Amino acid sequence: MKLALEHGWDMTPGEARALQTTLRSRVELRDRLDAVDTVGGLDVGFRDGGRLTHAAAVVLVACDLRLLASATASVATQFPYVPGLLSFREIPALLAALSHLDTLPPLLLCDGHGVAHPRRFGVACHLGVMLDHPTIGVAKTRLVGSHGPVPEQRGAWTPLMDGDEVIGAVVRTRAGVKPLYVSTGHRVSLPTAVAWVMRCVTRYRLPETTRVSDRIASGRDRRAAMR
Secondary structure (H helix, E strand, C coil), X not given: CXXXXXXXXXXXXXXXXXXXXHHHHHCCCCCCCCCCCEEEEEEEEEEHHHCEEEEEEEEEECCCCCEEEEEEEEEECCCCCCCCCHHHHHHHHHHHHHHCCCCCCCCEEEEECCCCCCCCCCHHHHHHHHHCCCEEEEECCXXXXXXXXXXXXXXXXXXXXXXXXXXXXEECCCCCCCCEEEEEEEXXXXXXHHXXXXXXXXXXXXXXXXXXXXXXXHCCCCCCCCC
16 A cells, blocks of 8 residues: 655644644545445544554445455554544554555545544545545544534535535434534545445444444454454
8 A cells, every 4th residue: 555645653743733734735625536336434442541553444345335354453552642633643553454455445434524623634634645545534523613403304414614614514314313524535525425424324323334443443343354
């Protein structure tokens, strides 16, 4: 797996924020993706009191969401927990897990934010720019911005705004449950991001990309290839 962008991880929170501000200009908000026959899901957990970062990457068949492949990786945690800087804590393990896959799926759904971020550079943007690969951010909670009411029906959504700027979509993936916060990561427009998240949702609130990768990252699903 070849990276389009590389940088070190040994930096202060101030240096990390400055790097986010510098790199956000590389994020592409328009569709530039190939035909999507498989879709990837990514999830991260922490072990040993946070000293170990454990990541899972899964590949699902796009048409029926069957698990096709999975990989995990654990690396020493290199960055402290700082809100808004989680990508610096998670991406080294995510890259390690992705490197174990035979083929990178044409679209990656990240458990976290994309441009719906104070500096418009959440984990989905950061990973997408490093790989120059289409990514989508799918988060359970809001980090920044505001929005109006979300209609109750499945698939309804309302824009997530920061001032006059649309930074994401608040999506009702299932009637009667809390919405998700979807945003562009890289090389995917917001409407396309919402459409793909809904294509990956079955009868649960979370898309299968998140559900399956979470099960594998947590050890609840033994189908992972432990590497």
